[in-house]
Amino acid sequence: GAVVSQHPSWVICKSGTSVKIECRSLDFQATTMFWYRQFPKQSLMLMATSNEGSKATYEQGVEKDKFLINHASLTLSTLTVTSAHPEDSSFYICSARDSSRGFREQFFGPGTRLTVL
Amino acid sequence: GQSLEQPSEVTAVEGAIVQINCTYQTSGFYGLSWYQQHDGGAPTFLSYNALDGLEETGRFSSFLSRSDSYGYLLLQELQMKDSASYFCAAYSGAGSYQLTFGKGTKLSVIP
Numbered sequence: 001g002a003v004v005s006q007h008p009s010w011v012i013c014k015s016g017t018s019v020k021i022e023c024r025s026l027d028f029q030a031t032t033m034f035w036y037r038q039f040p041k042q043s044l045m046l047m048a049t050s051n052e053g054s055k056a057t058y059e060q061g062v063e064k065d066k067f068l069i070n071h072a073s074l075t076l077s078t079l080t081v082t083s084a085h086p087e088d089s090s091f092y093i094c095s096a097r098d099s100s101r102g103f104r105e106q107f108f109g110p111g112t113r114l115t116v117l
Numbered sequence: 118g119q120s121l122e123q124p125s126e127v128t129a130v131e132g133a134i135v136q137i138n139c140t141y142q143t144s145g146f147y148g149l150s151w152y153q154q155h156d157g158g159a160p161t162f163l164s165y166n167a168l169d170g171l172e173e174t175g176r177f178s179s180f181l182s183r184s185d186s187y188g189y190l191l192l193q194e195l196q197m198k199d200s201a202s203y204f205c206a207a208y209s210g211a212g213s214y215q216l217t218f219g220k221g222t223k224l225s226v227i228p
Contacts, residue, residue, distance in 0.1 A: 034216070043204065043220045044160065093159060095216075105150075106216055108159040 003027055004096050006109035013084055014117055021079045021112045023094030029074040030096035034106065035067075038091045050077045074099075084116045119143040121205050121219030128225045129195055137190045137222045139205035147208040149181050149188045150216065155201045163190070163203075192224075200226045 003026040013019050023033060031052050036044040048069050050056045056069035068080040077096075081088055091113050095106040121141045129135040141149065148167035152160035164172055166181035166188060178191040192199055202221040208214050 041223075044218045046215060046217065049215060095160075097214075105162050105165065108152075108161070110159045111157075 002098055002101075002105075002107045004030075004094065004107045004109040006092075006094055006112050008112060009110060010113040010115075012115045012117065015085055016083055018080055018082045019084055019114060021081075021092055021094075021114075023077045023079070023096070023109050025075045025096040025098075025107070028096075028098040028100070030077075031074060031099045033071055033077040033094055033096045035069060035077075035079050036093045036095065038093060038111075040091075044093060047079075081114065084114070086116045089114055089116045119207065119209060119217040121207055121217065123203075123205055123219045123222045125220065126223045126225070128227060131195055131197060131226055131228050133195050134191065134193045135195060135224065137192075137203050137205075137224070139188045139190070139219055141186050141188070141205070141207050141219075143207045143209040143217065145209045146183070146186075147214060149179070150206045150208065151177075151179050151190045152204045152206060152218075153201050154204065154221070160204060195226050197226050197228070200224060 005024045007022045033050045035047045038044045046059050047062045048056045048058045050069050050071040052071045052074050058064045071077040091111050093111040095108040123139045150165045151163040154160045164179035171180045176193045181188040202223050204221045205219045206216045
C-alpha cells in the first residue's frame with residue numbers, strides 16, 4: 001500500500017509553454033501533498049505544501065504565479081509550470097502523507113523529469 | 118531557518134558497516150527521518166526517530182540524540198545494491214509538519 005504515482009515521468013517542452021504534472025495517491029487519502037524539485041546531485045527542495053481544498057503554501061523564493069498548484073481532491077494534486085524556461089528544467093517530485101498514519105512517513109512519487117528547450 | 122549537515126560522500130566495502138552522521142538546526146523539531154534514493158529514482162523511506170535512542174529495522178538502524186541535535190544511520194552487512202544517496206530529513210513546524218532534507222550522502226559500496 002501507500003503508492004504515489006506521477007504523470008508524466010518525463011517531459012520535454014519548448015520555452016514559453018506550460019506543463020502540467022499530476023500526482024496521485026493510489027490507495028490512500030492524502031490531505032497534504034508536497035512538491036519538491038531536485039537539481040542533479042543536489043537535495044530535494046520543498047517548493048510548496050498543498051492541502052486539499054485550500055490554497056497551497058509556497059516556500060520563500062518560489063513564484064506562486066509560475067508554479068500553479070491545485071489539490072482538488074484527496075487523491076490528486078497538480079503542479080503546472082507556466083511559461084517554462086530552460087532554468088525550470090529539473091526533477092520534480094511530489095509526496096503525500098497518509099492522513100491515517102499521522103506525519104511519520106511521507107510517500108514519494110517516482111518524479112517527473114522536465115526538460116525545457 | 119532549517120539546516121541539516123551530512124557528509125557528501127562515503128565509500129565502504131561490501132559486507133562492512135557504515136555510519137552516516139547528520140546534525141541539524143531546526144526550529145520546532147519533531148523528529149528525524151532517513152530516506153534512500155537511487156540515481157534517477159524517488160526517495161524511499163527508511164526510518165524515523167522521534168525519541169532519543171536507536172531504532173533497528175533489519176540491516177538498517179537509526180539513532181537520534183535530541184540534546185545534541187544529532188542523528189546517524191547505520192547500515193550493516195553492506196550490499197552492492199546499497200549504493201545510493203542517503204538523506205536525513207527533519208520534521209518541523211506545527212500544522213503541516215514539513216520535511217526539510219539534508220544535502221544527501223552518496224554511498225558507494227565497493228567489492
